[in-house]
Amino acid sequence: MREYQYRVSLTLMLAVLFASLFQGATPAFGDLGLSIALIETPSVNRTWADFSLLYEDQYHSPSQLQAEIQRFETLVPSLVETMVIGQSYEGRNITCLRITNELNEEQKAKTLVLAQHHGREQITVEMALRFALRLMNSYGVDDEITQYVDTEEIYIIPSMNPDALERVVNLNDYWLRKNLRPYDNDGDGLLDEDPADDANGDGVISSYDVYAKSDGGSILTYLYSYFEGIDDDDDGRINCDEIGLVDLNRNYARSWGLEPGSSSDPWSQVYHGAYAFSEPETQAFRDFALQHRFAISYTLHSGTNATYFPLTSYGAYTEPTLYYAVLQDLAGMLPPAFYSDQGRSSSFLTFTRAQKPMIETGCGMWEDWMYADRGTKVPITFELYHNTAVDMDEAFTLIVDNSTHYIEEWHDIFGYFDPVTESIESLWTDIMPVFDYLLEMTPRLSIVSKSVAGGTNQGDTVTASLGVECLSPRLGSSDEIEVAMMDGTRLCLLSVASPHATTQMQGSFQLPVDLTVTNYTIRLGNNYTGYTRLIISANSQSADGGLFVASGVAVAAGGTLVLAVLLSRHRGKTATTRQVLAP
Numbered sequence: 373m374r375e376y377q378y379r380v381s382l383t384l385m386l387a388v389l390f391a392s393l394f395q396g397a398t399p400a401f402g403d404l405g406l407s408i409a410l411i412e413t414p415s416v417n418r419t420w421a422d423f424s425l426l427y428e429d430q431y432h433s434p435s436q437l438q439a440e441i442q443r444f445e446t447l448v449p450s451l452v453e454t455m456v457i458g459q460s461y462e463g464r465n466i467t468c469l470r471i472t473n474e475l476n477e478e479q480k481a482k483t484l485v486l487a488q489h490h491g492r493e494q495i496t497v498e499m500a501l502r503f504a505l506r507l508m509n510s511y512g513v514d515d516e517i518t519q520y521v522d523t524e525e526i527y528i529i530p531s532m533n534p535d536a537l538e539r540v541v542n543l544n545d546y547w548l549r550k551n552l553r554p555y556d557n558d559g560d561g562l563l564d565e566d567p568a569d570d571a572n573g574d575g576v577i578s579s580y581d582v583y584a585k586s587d588g589g590s591i592l593t594y595l596y597s598y599f600e601g602i603d604d605d606d607d608g609r610i611n612c613d614e615i616g617l618v619d620l621n622r623n624y625a626r627s628w629g630l631e632p633g634s635s636s637d638p639w640s641q642v643y644h645g646a647y648a649f650s651e652p653e654t655q656a657f658r659d660f661a662l663q664h665r666f667a668i669s670y671t672l673h674s675g676t677n678a679t680y681f682p683l684t685s686y687g688a689y690t691e692p693t694l695y696y697a698v699l700q701d702l703a704g705m706l707p708p709a710f711y712s713d714q715g716r717s718s719s720f721l722t723f724t725r726a727q728k729p730m731i732e733t734g735c736g737m738w739e740d741w742m743y744a745d746r747g748t749k750v751p752i753t754f755e756l757y758h759n760t761a762v763d764m765d766e767a768f769t770l771i772v773d774n775s776t777h778y779i780e781e782w783h784d785i786f787g788y789f790d791p792v793t794e795s796i797e798s799l800w801t802d803i804m805p806v807f808d809y810l811l812e813m814t815p816r817l818s819i820v821s822k823s824v825a826g827g828t829n830q831g832d833t834v835t836a837s838l839g840v841e842c843l844s845p846r847l848g849s850s851d852e853i854e855v856a857m858m859d860g861t862r863l864c865l866l867s868v869a870s871p872h873a874t875t876q877m878q879g880s881f882q883l884p885v886d887l888t889v890t891n892y893t894i895r896l897g898n899n900y901t902g903y904t905r906l907i908i909s910a911n912s913q914s915a916d917g918g919l920f921v922a923s924g925v926a927v928a929a930g931g932t933l934v935l936a937v938l939l940s941r942h943r944g945k946t947a948t949t950r951q952v953l954a955p
Contacts, residue, residue, distance in 0.1 A: 479899075488531045627735055628647075759788060
């Protein structure tokens with residue numbers, strides 16, 4: 373009897389001790405209650421040292437670009453995945469970099485940088501490469517960059533037009549804008565046999581602007597332009613079958629073929645192609661984009677300093693309040709105008725096509741298709757370079773000035789679209805904040821509070837109450853947040869998350885499992901924000917499937933005092949319960 377009383381006293385003491393240590397324990401055996409916890413992915417353990425580009429002091433050819441991309445993946449495989457999304461007309465790979473924390477295989481918020489629709493805008497390739505390099509070299513060192521890479525999938529396509537890049541870099545064809553699909557411009561049965569040539573051997577191909585004189589020579593009326601060249605095919609004409617056909621940035625399906633913003637004339641620099649997505653390059657991007665949702669994305673261009681947004685058919689912003697706010701943000705981080713010793717302008721005063729002639733509204737361009745057909749809230753065409761020195765009078769040489777015509781030579785087309793190689797790094801320094809801004813703007817979810825209530829058996833209703841913050845300063849979740857099973861089956865819809873504000877959300881669903889047997893993992897998010905995983909368990913269930921220590925005291929039917937002590941166990945071990953009846 374004394375031994376029995378001793379065991380009861382010891383058990384009661386343990387029960388009181390456990391109850392004091394584990395606050396919030398269930399009040400009685402069999403009434404377990406629920407808990408919810410966030411499943412967090414650790415950052416990647418950085419094992420690489422900072423590194424530079426293999427070809428950092430020059431413009432990259434397609435083969436050099438591919439060498440850089442493969443090296444990225446080799447040096448930093450835990451962050452970098454490369455994928456070929458298609459081939460160009462001449463069969464060159466169009467390669468995409470995906471940079472993210474590979475430890476987390478869950479879909480994350482996605483963002484995109486797409487470069488070099490146009491051949492001669494090779495500086496955009498260099499900026500895309502340096503953006504990728506910044507992500508890798510800053511990871512594990514810069515807390516903000518580390519967080520972005522941990523919580524986002526960052527896609528970078530450095531060249532959409534590698535065929536033209538090959539010709540621009542290796543043959544100095546700095547006028548080449550379009551892709552390299554061949555075309556018989558002069559109808560002689562031959563293809564691309566009479567392009568522009570460096571006839572005088574000075575290393576560049578000049579353009580000649582022809583004006584008609586009137587009113588005694590005081591009024592000049594622009595007539596046409598032509599390029600320097602020779603009669604390559606001996607037909608008595610020069611430059612009658614040029615290289616390059618389709619403007620890839622007029623080949624998208626949204627408002628395709630709208631003129632005069634694009635043209636049906638194959639000679640035109642804005643020729644839109646035979647039909648929307650007629651080109652293998654735009655087909656490759658279309659098929660890639662159809663697999664993803666991007667809330668914000670950039671396409672990089674050069675030739676001016678401008679920021680273009682999608683427009684309505686009336687020439688107004690599709691998202692006026694949002695876009696004006698973004699413009700204000702950009703104005704605060706881009707440098708004022710100045711000239712370097714190379715005559716490079718770093719003026720990034722942003723403007724919109726709404727301030728340009730209406731002819732540029734729509735007409736098969738990337739940002740309009742991304743907005744209207746892919747639901748990208750903020751697709752930005754970012755024109756990142758223009759050398760204003762090439763617009764000055766001294767950039768032109770007078771060739772003819774007679775009573776009827778005025779002709780001047782313009783030979784500095786390279787400087788119009790691309791800086792000298794010595795200025796590539798300084799340009800990157802100037803515009804780097806805009807790329808950090810892209811990452812900051814990408815909407816990701818943060819769970820700032822969470823609780824769950826309901827039953828523990830399969831089929832019971834569970835209600836989750838969550839405080840959700842969308843971390844983007846300008847963009848919310850756009851769509852409602854969903855609670856889903858791991859196989860993607862939706863359980864319930866919650867509210868839309870506002871940008872940089874905690875939104876209280878509540879949703880209920882039926883348990884598809886028995887929580888007294890196993891934990892249950894849910895996905896929270898949508899295709900804009902990516903998904904976060906949370907685990908729901910009975911209070912007696914640990915996150916690894918084991919049982920927590922819990923205790924409670926209750927009065928059973930008939931007034932008998934029942935003490936239940938649930939001892940902790942590890943995964944795979946059986947829990948033990950002891951019931952002791954007091955006299």
